[in-house]
Amino acid sequence: xxxxxxxxxxxxxxxxxxxxxxxxxxxxxxxxxxxxxxxxxxxxxxxxxxxxxxxxxxxxxxxxxxxxxxxxxxxxxxxxxxxxxxxxxxxxxxxxxxxxxxxxxxxxxxxxxxxxxxxxxxxxxxxxxxxxxxxxxxxxxxxxxxxxxxxxxxxxxxxxxxxxxxxxxxxxxxxxxxxxxxxxxxxxxxxxxxxxxxxxxxxxxxxxxxxxxxxxxxxxxxxxxxxxxxxxxxxxxxxxxxxxxxxxxxxxxxxxxxxxxxxxxxxxxxxxxxxxxxxxxxxxxxxxxxxxxxxxxxxxxxxxxxxxxxxxxxxxxxxxxxxxxxxxxxxxxxxxxxxxxxxxxxxxxxxxxxxxxxxxxxxxxxxxxxxxxxxxxxx
Amino acid sequence: xxxxxxxxxxxxxxxxxxxxxxxxxxxxxxxxxxxxxxxxxxxxxxxxxxxxxxxxxxxxxxxxxxxxxxxxxxxxxxxxxxxxxxxxxxxxxxxxxxxxxxxxxxxxxxxxxxxxxxxxxxxxxxxxxxxxxxxxxxxxxxxxxxxxxxxxxxxxxxxxxxxxxxxxxxxxxxxxxxxxxxxxxxxxxxxxxxxxxxxxxxxxxxxxxxxxxxxxxxxxxxxxxxxxxxxxxxxxxxxxxxxxxxxxxxxxxxxxxxxxxxxxxxxxxxxxxxxxxxxxxxxxxxxxxxxxxxxxxxxxxxxxxxxxxxxxxxxxxxxxxxxxxxxxxxxxxxxxxxxxxxxxxxxxxxxxxxxxxxxxxxxxxxxxxxxx
Numbered sequence: 001x002x003x004x005x006x007x008x009x010x011x012x013x014x015x016x017x018x019x020x021x022x023x024x025x026x027x028x029x030x031x032x033x034x035x036x037x038x039x040x041x042x043x044x045x046x047x048x049x050x051x052x053x054x055x056x057x058x059x060x061x062x063x064x065x066x067x068x069x070x071x072x073x074x075x076x077x078x079x080x081x082x083x084x085x086x087x088x089x090x091x092x093x094x095x096x097x098x099x100x101x102x103x104x105x106x107x108x109x110x111x112x113x114x115x116x117x118x119x120x121x122x123x124x125x126x127x128x129x130x131x132x133x134x135x136x137x138x139x140x141x142x143x144x145x146x147x148x149x150x151x152x153x154x155x156x157x158x159x160x161x162x163x164x165x166x167x168x169x170x171x172x173x174x175x176x177x178x179x180x181x182x183x184x185x186x187x188x189x190x191x192x193x194x195x196x197x198x199x200x201x202x203x204x205x206x207x208x209x210x211x212x213x214x215x216x217x218x219x220x221x222x223x224x225x226x227x228x229x230x231x232x233x234x235x236x237x238x239x240x241x242x243x244x245x246x247x248x249x250x251x252x253x254x255x256x257x258x259x260x261x262x263x264x265x266x267x268x269x270x271x272x273x274x275x276x277x278x279x280x281x282x283x284x285x286x287x288x289x290x291x292x293x294x295x296x297x298x299x300x301x302x303x304x305x306x307x308x309x310x311x312x313x314x315x316x317x318x319x320x321x322x323x324x325x326x327x328x329x330x331x332x333x334x335x336x337x338x339x340x341x342x343x344x345x346x347x348x349x350x351x352x353x354x355x356x357x358x359x360x361x362x363x364x365x366x367x368x369x370x371x372x373x374x375x376x377x378x379x
Numbered sequence: 380x381x382x383x384x385x386x387x388x389x390x391x392x393x394x395x396x397x398x399x400x401x402x403x404x405x406x407x408x409x410x411x412x413x414x415x416x417x418x419x420x421x422x423x424x425x426x427x428x429x430x431x432x433x434x435x436x437x438x439x440x441x442x443x444x445x446x447x448x449x450x451x452x453x454x455x456x457x458x459x460x461x462x463x464x465x466x467x468x469x470x471x472x473x474x475x476x477x478x479x480x481x482x483x484x485x486x487x488x489x490x491x492x493x494x495x496x497x498x499x500x501x502x503x504x505x506x507x508x509x510x511x512x513x514x515x516x517x518x519x520x521x522x523x524x525x526x527x528x529x530x531x532x533x534x535x536x537x538x539x540x541x542x543x544x545x546x547x548x549x550x551x552x553x554x555x556x557x558x559x560x561x562x563x564x565x566x567x568x569x570x571x572x573x574x575x576x577x578x579x580x581x582x583x584x585x586x587x588x589x590x591x592x593x594x595x596x597x598x599x600x601x602x603x604x605x606x607x608x609x610x611x612x613x614x615x616x617x618x619x620x621x622x623x624x625x626x627x628x629x630x631x632x633x634x635x636x637x638x639x640x641x642x643x644x645x646x647x648x649x650x651x652x653x654x655x656x657x658x659x660x661x662x663x664x665x666x667x668x669x670x671x672x673x674x675x676x677x678x679x680x681x682x683x684x685x686x687x688x689x690x691x692x693x694x695x696x697x698x699x700x701x702x703x704x705x706x707x708x709x710x711x712x713x714x715x716x717x718x719x720x721x722x723x724x725x726x727x728x729x730x731x732x733x734x735x736x737x738x739x740x741x742x743x744x745x746x747x748x749x750x751x
Contacts, residue, residue, distance in 0.1 A: 268659035268660075281652055283641065284676070286638065287669045287670060294665055296662075297660050
């Protein structure tokens with residue numbers, strides 16, 4: 001059954017605040033939660049919400065992201081008339097090769113792609129958020145309110161509201177004002193960067209925005225304010241649940257640590273809303289005879305011979321005999337050799353912490369990212 | 380790379396019965412090491428050997444096998460060129476003496492005839508081993524033999540491999556006969572129910588078996604023809620297990636907690652494929668104490684686990700102690716329950732009974748979906 005809503009995931013720039021983690025892969029392809037990649041979340045949400053066609057917009061050419069999302073079968077998006085498409089800036093007949101000048105421009109430059117599906121609604125998502133959301137419910141709300149656009153919002157603590165784009169609404173959920181990072185916020189409803197637009201109207205407005213020399217072609221800064229000025233119906237749909245923007249090493253580490261919390265609202269084990277990902281042909285997790293594991297989130301292909309405390313271990317990571325991994329995240333294939341210690345750190349994909357070495361500090365202000373092999377001590 | 384053989388995977392005959400587990404599914408569908416099913420091994424061996432035309436024969440209770448292997452896509456079989464066929468027999472009574480593999484072949488005779496490859500590799504869905512069939516086929520063709528059989532030299536045939544067959548070989552590895560393992564000695568050449576021959580001979584043997592006796596199996600006819608045909612044995616090295624009794628199943632699993640043995644079976648250049656259930660990683664709580672065990676994904680562990688295998692989505696509550704046991708998917712072990720030397724089947728809940736202690740030589744078994 002086809003949906004009349006097409007999704008576009010803004011996979012954005014390089015995610016440079018994630019440092020070396022995004023040197024080789026775009027941010028949406030960064031690993032999370034033991035076995036997932038960040039982009040698995042919006043993609044699985046789309047699949048579970050009955051959306052068949054998803055475009056992934058990325059500025060940063062990434063072979064890995066491309067080949068990863070192109071296998072739409074991982075999320076069940078491989079039936080007839082469905083698919084996942086990576087859309088990088090392309091050279092077109094009537095214009096040169098442009099980079100995406102802003103989030104709205106990224107959509108504008110792919111109007112031809114969207115037109116081939118002739119959708120009624122366009123769902124715009126962010127590729128670096130971790131959350132489970134049923135977009136079909138948001139669409140229902142959008143339709144019930146006869147809205148021109150609906151923006152998903154989440155209640156944030158009032159004292160933090162000035163860090164977000166805040167929506168001020170009337171009693172019926174209609175947005176009357178949008179303030180980007182207000183000094184004195186009037187509400188605590190923060191935009192999640194998730195939008196539903198009526199495609200026909202949006203298409204018209206995008207064509208206008210493309211030609212506007214004063215526009216920075218951004219949804220938050222330009223497109224939404226123009227809609228409000230024109231008196232369009234914009235509604236706020238309040239989302240309740242787990243939502244995390246993983247822009248920095250600290251927040252990525254935190255999002256992983258959240259999985260250890262018994263009251264964690266993300267609940268990845270919910271059988272009615274699975275998050276799909278690439279399956280690795282690896283053994284189950286092997287826990288050795290001397291291992292000590294307290295509070296950990298561990299996936300298949302992992303081998304633990306040492307001590308693991310309050311940590312998340314990704315596919316094929318290894319903890320050698322006598323090694324200690326505390327308050328840390330071992331990304332896919334990371335190895336902590338015999339007797340080494342890792343504290344409050346993220347060890348990047350495939351990185352080896354040599355025998356007897358020690359990285360990270362208890363009570364450090366920031367989480368240490370270890371992105372290069374550390375040679376082991378001689379015996 | 381394409382192989383010149385097609386694959387045939389056969390299910391266990393009436394000579395095998397695995398207490399408990401077997402009442403619910405064929406051996407090929409038994410869970411293995413927490414994340415696999417036994418049939419993943421022969422299919423992965425074939426796929427890794429470049430065999431992409433595979434027939435899987437199921438004699439009874441096909442649901443779990445059909446669901447698990449599906450289109451075969453997860454076995455890395457080319458979805459256009461390759462084909463994984465599930466073939467059923469009409470005689471559905473698994474106890475019937477007519478429900479044997481020769482009858483399955485006869486019922487699907489035309490399908491076998493239509494295969495356009497000159498050789499066939501036949502392997503059992505109830506044994507665990509790693510074998511490059513391309514290499515075995517090369518050996519077969521080079522030797523000029525009519526039939527090549529794979530066997531494993533074991534030193535515990537008195538207690539294990541009940542119901543399996545034995546190859547009686549001459550000094551040149553020529554097969555003299557195939558006889559049942561009567562447990563008369565520990566050292567035996569256990570037949571791995573794995574054959575290589577030409578498609579023509581295969582079809583011929585099926586027809587001949589039928590004329591000789593309606594209850595003949597493939598190994599019966601090969602054994603009878605051993606005098607006139609050139610039948611040879613090839614010795615298999617490495618990890619081998621026959622999942623044909625509850626004891627053998629139990630030990631085959633626990634033996635692989637020795638990582639050296641597991642490493643021999645699971646090589647990165649020889650992946651064992653299986654169907655994913657998209658389970659999330661496993662959560663170990665503050666009170667968890669896990670040692671020398673294999674743990675599948677989706678678990679929640681608050682108790683103690685030692686020398687055991689824990690399947691997918693298993694929940695182990697606080698104070699529970701599991702030793703030398705196999706807990707299959709979706710089972711739940713309640714607070715303070717002690718389980719030793721036991722196999723707990725899928726979806727079972729152990730809450731009310733506080734202790735289930737089996738004998739290591741004869742493990743206990745808790746039935747599927749039972750609440751005890």
